[in-house]
Amino acid sequence: MARVVVTRALPGPALGRLVDAGHDVHVRAEPLPPSAAELRALVAEADALLCTLEDRVDDTLLAAAPRLRAIAVYAVGTDNVDLAAAARHGVSVGNTPDVLTDATADLAMALLLAAARHLPQAEANVREGAWRTWNPTGFLGFELRGARLCILGAGRIGRAVGERAAAFGMEVRFVGRGDDLHTALADANVLSLHAPLTGTTRRIVDAAALAAMPAGGILVNTARGGLVDQVAVAGALHSGHLSAAALDVTDPEPLPADDPLLAAPNLIVLPHIGSATHRAREAMADRAVANLLAALGGNAMPWPVSA
Ligand code: DGY
Numbered sequence: 001m002a003r004v005v006v007t008r009a010l011p012g013p014a015l016g017r018l019v020d021a022g023h024d025v026h027v028r029a030e031p032l033p034p035s036a037a038e039l040r041a042l043v044a045e046a047d048a049l050l051c052t053l054e055d056r057v058d059d060t061l062l063a064a065a066p067r068l069r070a071i072a073v074y075a076v077g078t079d080n081v082d083l084a085a086a087a088r089h090g091v092s093v094g095n096t097p098d099v100l101t102d103a104t105a106d107l108a109m110a111l112l113l114a115a116a117r118h119l120p121q122a123e124a125n126v127r128e129g130a131w132r133t134w135n136p137t138g139f140l141g142f143e144l145r146g147a148r149l150c151i152l153g154a155g156r157i158g159r160a161v162g163e164r165a166a167a168f169g170m171e172v173r174f175v176g177r178g179d180d181l182h183t184a185l186a187d188a189n190v191l192s193l194h195a196p197l198t199g200t201t202r203r204i205v206d207a208a209a210l211a212a213m214p215a216g217g218i219l220v221n222t223a224r225g226g227l228v229d230q231v232a233v234a235g236a237l238h239s240g241h242l243s244a245a246a247l248d249v250t251d252p253e254p255l256p257a258d259d260p261l262l263a264a265p266n267l268i269v270l271p272h273i274g275s276a277t278h279r280a281r282e283a284m285a286d287r288a289v290a291n292l293l294a295a296l297g298g299n300a301m302p303w304p305v306s307a
Contacts, residue, residue, distance in 0.1 A: 006027040014288070057080060083307035105160035193223045
């Protein structure tokens with residue numbers, strides 16, 4: 001019997017499979033993630049950890065978990081885990097790819113459409129009682145057909161956004177490893193981010209990248225807040241160089257209430273809900289549990305991640 005620590009309650013029946021397999025499962029029922037100190041205490045006796053993207057797994061944590069053999073990250077992104085340190089400590093790490101692709105791609109399109117058609121401003125106009133009459137010049141946005149979309153990251157989610165955008169008639173260009181982002185941005189109306197956060201991609205969307213886009217563009221980010229220089233984004237929104245930024249992710253999360261980005265015009269910001277559908281979140285739990293069951297049974301994880 002292995003001791004499995006789960007840092008947050010998860011939707012669906014998947015965790016029951018760990019119990020059925022005879023493991024001692026401790027599900028932390030708190031609404032907020034554990035502090036670093038609490039997480040260290042939680043893993044001290046643990047054989048396996050099921051954590052979220054909020055839980056930082058670094059050398060210090062791994063050193064405090066002498067029995068730990070397996071970590072299942074309840075996400076596709078694993079930038080919260082020091083994978084090299086996990087390998088040094090002999091801990092296998094897995095993630096939950098594929099099952100959140102459609103949910104995240106759908107949200108990227110929702111953000112793109114909301115920004116292109118000024119939905120937040122138009123809705124606020126109605127709620128505030130400011131809407132008087134149908135207005136020939138009110139809330140004019142742009143149509144997706146013929147607009148140029150630059151997708152940073154040609155992985156599963158990037159490609160799924162590309163399919164959706166192509167169905168809307170957009171001209172889609174992918175920027176993958178080795179491609180020049182600034183060149184690709186030269187005629188892009190929209191930049192949508194779907195790259196993992198790594199040492200190479202951190203703050204890749206900086207003032208120079210935004211300046212490489214034509215004026216009036218839109219930035220959509222459903223990947224990781226760290227991909228973006230938020231000071232530069234705020235500046236580009238204030239100057240009007242960006243007509244909108246639609247962000248499901250920020251750095252940090254949540255943004256402090258007094259963060260200057262929140263004061264920028266034409267900003268849509270969501271609480272990191274890209275994978276927040278019943279189907280995706282339950283399937284993510286299935287994959288995380290399958291990773292742990294495999295590792296605890298002495299087998300390779302079905303969805304392993306390595307440095
Ligand atoms: C991920 O999986 O990396 C998302 O950001 C959360 O679902």
